[in-house]
Amino acid sequence: xxxxxxxxxxxxxxxxxxxxxxxxxxxxxxxxxxxxxxxxxxxxxxxxxxxxxxxxxxxxxxxxxxxxxxxxxxxxxxxxxxxxxxxxxxxxxxxxxxxxxxxxxxxxxxxx
Amino acid sequence: xxxxxxxxxxxxxxxxxxxxxxxxxxxxxxxxxxxxxxxxxxxxxxxxxxxxxxxxxxxxxxxxxxxxxxxxxxxxxxxxxxxxxxxxxxxxxxxxxxxxxxxxxxxxxxxxxxx
Numbered sequence: 001x002x003x004x005x006x007x008x009x010x011x012x013x014x015x016x017x018x019x020x021x022x023x024x025x026x027x028x029x030x031x032x033x034x035x036x037x038x039x040x041x042x043x044x045x046x047x048x049x050x051x052x053x054x055x056x057x058x059x060x061x062x063x064x065x066x067x068x069x070x071x072x073x074x075x076x077x078x079x080x081x082x083x084x085x086x087x088x089x090x091x092x093x094x095x096x097x098x099x100x101x102x103x104x105x106x107x108x109x110x111x112x
Numbered sequence: 113x114x115x116x117x118x119x120x121x122x123x124x125x126x127x128x129x130x131x132x133x134x135x136x137x138x139x140x141x142x143x144x145x146x147x148x149x150x151x152x153x154x155x156x157x158x159x160x161x162x163x164x165x166x167x168x169x170x171x172x173x174x175x176x177x178x179x180x181x182x183x184x185x186x187x188x189x190x191x192x193x194x195x196x197x198x199x200x201x202x203x204x205x206x207x208x209x210x211x212x213x214x215x216x217x218x219x220x221x222x223x224x225x226x227x
């Protein structure tokens with residue numbers, strides 16, 4: 001069964017550094033998403049991406065964040081200058097039709 | 113501000129019993145409703161989706177939706193210890209009819225099934 005994959009599984013970085021989190025969505029899906037979950041808190045929406053552009057973003061998704069689909073398979077989330085409060089699990093999800101979403105295993109980001 | 117509310121639990125049931133998980137939502141125009149299961153340290157795993165009022169059954173799971181009451185529930189029959197996890201309620205769809213599927217999640221209910 002096809003699944004969403006994410007790399008790396010764990011990323012440790014120093015405050016102020018740039019990180020890129022990578023995702024490979026399910027191949028015939030058209031809608032892509034990033035969510036994050038701070039330890040012990042709700043899963044929070046960051047951004048949705050459709051037709052090669054951002055379709056919706058949350059207040060969390062400020063100028064420090066960007067997303068890109070550099071080729072036909074990868075979907076990336078970049079954080080330009082990480083802060084301590086960016087430490088969280090980051091989940092990529094994809095959907096065939098902006099509805100039922102399937103989540104990847106997540107990347108645990110630790111900012112020191 | 114759209115809100116999805118769940119009792120955080122923990123909800124403890126004996127093996128073989130029915131577990132009942134509840135969720136309310138504030139946005140009256142929410143269109144789609146989902147239940148995800150999340151094991152500790154893992155990602156959300158889709159269990160059920162429901163879009164119209166009434167019940168929807170899939171194996172041991174039954175989702176119930178009441179849009180008038182803004183209430184959605186999940187019943188797990190014949191609960192197993194492997195069902196022990198956090199159950200997340202999520203909604204999508206909102207005002208204006210424009211939605212690219214942004215999910216709004218509840219806090220989750222911790223379910224423990226003891227042998």
